[in-house]
Amino acid sequence: MAIKLKTRKPTGIVPWPLILIEGEEGAGKTYAAAEFSASPCIGQMYWIDLAEGSADEYAAIPGADYEIIDHDGTYRDILEQTRAVYEVARQAAAAGRPPVVLSVDSGTSLWRMLKTWTHERARRGRKNADALAEDPDAAIDVGMNLWNDATERWLDVIHLLQTFPGIAIITARGKQITAIDDNGRPVTDNRNRALKEWKVQAQKDLAFDCSVWVRMRRGRSPQVIKARSLRLRVEDRKPLELADFTIEDLVFNRLGCSVESQPRQMPALVGDRVQAWLDEHDVGELEDVAKLRQLWWDAAEDDAGLTRGECVAVRAAIERKVSAIENPPTEMGQHRASDADRLRAAAERRTQASAGDSDDEEGDGGQDAEKPPAKPAARPAAKPAAKRTAKRTAKRTAAARR
Numbered sequence: 001m002a003i004k005l006k007t008r009k010p011t012g013i014v015p016w017p018l019i020l021i022e023g024e025e026g027a028g029k030t031y032a033a034a035e036f037s038a039s040p041c042i043g044q045m046y047w048i049d050l051a052e053g054s055a056d057e058y059a060a061i062p063g064a065d066y067e068i069i070d071h072d073g074t075y076r077d078i079l080e081q082t083r084a085v086y087e088v089a090r091q092a093a094a095a096g097r098p099p100v101v102l103s104v105d106s107g108t109s110l111w112r113m114l115k116t117w118t119h120e121r122a123r124r125g126r127k128n129a130d131a132l133a134e135d136p137d138a139a140i141d142v143g144m145n146l147w148n149d150a151t152e153r154w155l156d157v158i159h160l161l162q163t164f165p166g167i168a169i170i171t172a173r174g175k176q177i178t179a180i181d182d183n184g185r186p187v188t189d190n191r192n193r194a195l196k197e198w199k200v201q202a203q204k205d206l207a208f209d210c211s212v213w214v215r216m217r218r219g220r221s222p223q224v225i226k227a228r229s230l231r232l233r234v235e236d237r238k239p240l241e242l243a244d245f246t247i248e249d250l251v252f253n254r255l256g257c258s259v260e261s262q263p264r265q266m267p268a269l270v271g272d273r274v275q276a277w278l279d280e281h282d283v284g285e286l287e288d289v290a291k292l293r294q295l296w297w298d299a300a301e302d303d304a305g306l307t308r309g310e311c312v313a314v315r316a317a318i319e320r321k322v323s324a325i326e327n328p329p330t331e332m333g334q335h336r337a338s339d340a341d342r343l344r345a346a347a348e349r350r351t352q353a354s355a356g357d358s359d360d361e362e363g364d365g366g367q368d369a370e371k372p373p374a375k376p377a378a379r380p381a382a383k384p385a386a387k388r389t390a391k392r393t394a395k396r397t398a399a400a401r402r
Contacts, residue, residue, distance in 0.1 A: 014231070014256045015264045016099060018161050019247065020107075020207060022174035022200050023216035029171045030054045031061070032216070033103045036247040038063030042167065043098035046085045048078065051109040066103070075113065075153060082160050089166040098259065099166035106171040107202040110157065114150040114203075121146050154203045162209060165263045167251060173201040174215060211264075212250065215239070224250075231256045273306060274313045283318060292322050 021029045030052065037045040038061070045066035049055040055068045069085070071077045082102070089100035104110070119142060122128055128140040161168040179187040179195040186194045198215075200207055207213050213226040223239035224232070232254045234240050242250070251257050270276060277299070278284065286292055299306060299314040306314060 011262070014229070014258070014261050015211075016164065016167050016257060016261050017211045017228075017251060017255060018164065018168045018170070018209070019212045019214065019250070020170055020172060020200075020210035021214045021216060021247075022172040022202075023222075024175060024218055025173065027216035027218050028222075029216050030058060030105055032222075032245070032247055033105065033169050033171060034058035034061050034064050034066070036101065036103075036169070037066040039248040041098065041248060041252050043092055043100050044088075045101040045103060046088075048081065048102070048104045050078070050104065050106060050113070052105045054105065066101075075117070078110070079153075079156060082157055086160050086164060089164060093165040093262070096259065099257075099261070101167045101169065102161070102164060103169040104157075104161070104171070106173065107206055108171075108173045111154060111202045111206075114153055118142060118146045118150045121149075151203065158203075158206070158209050159266070159268055162211075163263050163266050167257075169247070170206075170210070172206060175199060175201070212255070214245070214250070221245070227255070229255050272310050272313075274310050274317070277304070277306060277310070277314055278317055283321060286321070287325060289322055289325055292318050292325075 021032060023029055034047075034054075036042070046069055047055050047066045048069045048071070055066075058064060059066070069081045071081050082104075085100070085102050089102070092098075092100050119140070122140050122142040123132060125143075131138040131140065161170060175198070176196050177199045179197040181187050188194055207226070210226075211228040212224065212232075215223045215225050217223075221241045221243045222245040223241050224234055225239050227234050227240075232240075232250075281295055281298075283292070283295065286295075296315050296318045298304060299311050299318070304311070
């Protein structure tokens with residue numbers, strides 16, 4: 001079957017931006033975001049406060065109008081609430097209403113939480129736990145796989161902001177620090193003076209992932225460091241200073257956004273569809289074995305959209321889930337059941353079921369109380385070649401003895 005080419009014409013429409021506002025403490029990052037909620041050009045603003053604590057107080061800004069997202073501080077709840085706002089914004093865009101705005105304050109706190117989670121997982125690892133039991137001050141080894149997990153969680157949130165059907169704002173702390181080389185040593189000039197560089201305190205790719213990057217410093221005019229736009233041009237190493245900076249002016253005048261704007265078309269890039277298929281069908285949450293078995297068959301259907309390799313991987317994941325449900329640990333510290341343990345447990349269940357059937361039949365009058373036991377599985381016959389080898393070996397042994 002020939003592969004069908006899929007193309008589309010570009011729209012030329014200005015997309016909604018993901019705006020990064022970073023800078024020094026007290027420079028007005030959060031104030032600018034709260035002030036934007038008073039704009040008549042936008043719809044409802046939703047505010048996710050992450051360990052900053054300014055959301056309630058900044059509602060006193062004249063005209064400020066936003067809803068605070070009530071989350072419990074866990075990554076899972078933060079992600080779910082972000083998805084909920086995403087859906088509200090999608091519905092508003094479909095209805096032609098003014099754009100919904102989502103403000104995340106701040107990305108620094110989100111990344112700090114994920115870093116803390118990474119170190120906690122490392123401390124719980126067997127190797128590090130043993131080392132800390134002997135020496136509570138021992139250095140721990142944080143594996144790259146743990147950092148990859150943290151980055152993946154970060155990107156799940158960032159992708160929602162990048163493709164948000166409205167205007168997304170994320171704040172972060174930024175400051176000037178001493179430049180460090182790959183070996184952890186300060187970078188110096190030809191006079192042996194340490195060089196300085198500006199550091200955004202969040203995941204390292206945040207500035208790349210945002211479409212507009214604004215820096216705010218106390219006592220200075222805000223600067224646009226980067227703008228992915230044909231209308232707002234920022235020269236290399238020449239930030240654009242905006243003395244009367246407002247997010248409303250930036251979005252609707254300088255970037256040229258309007259009600260006709262749309263989210264950026266950025267499908268998530270994945271190596272295969274295995275994890276997406278498992279998540280879409282809630283395999284990780286299902287406890288119904290019958291439904292899991294049905295999904296096992298569904299994975300091979302043509303409309304599942306899985307390749308043969310992906311189908312095998314999906315089925316293996318479902319089989320592991322079914323095995324975990326049917327053979328749960330019964331005691332604390334019990335390890336996962338082996339194949340022998342599962343066979344033994346299955347035999348015990350069959351024996352108990354047979355005994356229960358016998359008791360029921362005895363209670364009905366004792367007729368046909370005993371049923372013949374299940375026929376044991378036949379032992380596999382030895383290969384003919386193995387028999388011939390054994391006979392030859394016996395003959396040679398007898399001849400040697402003679």
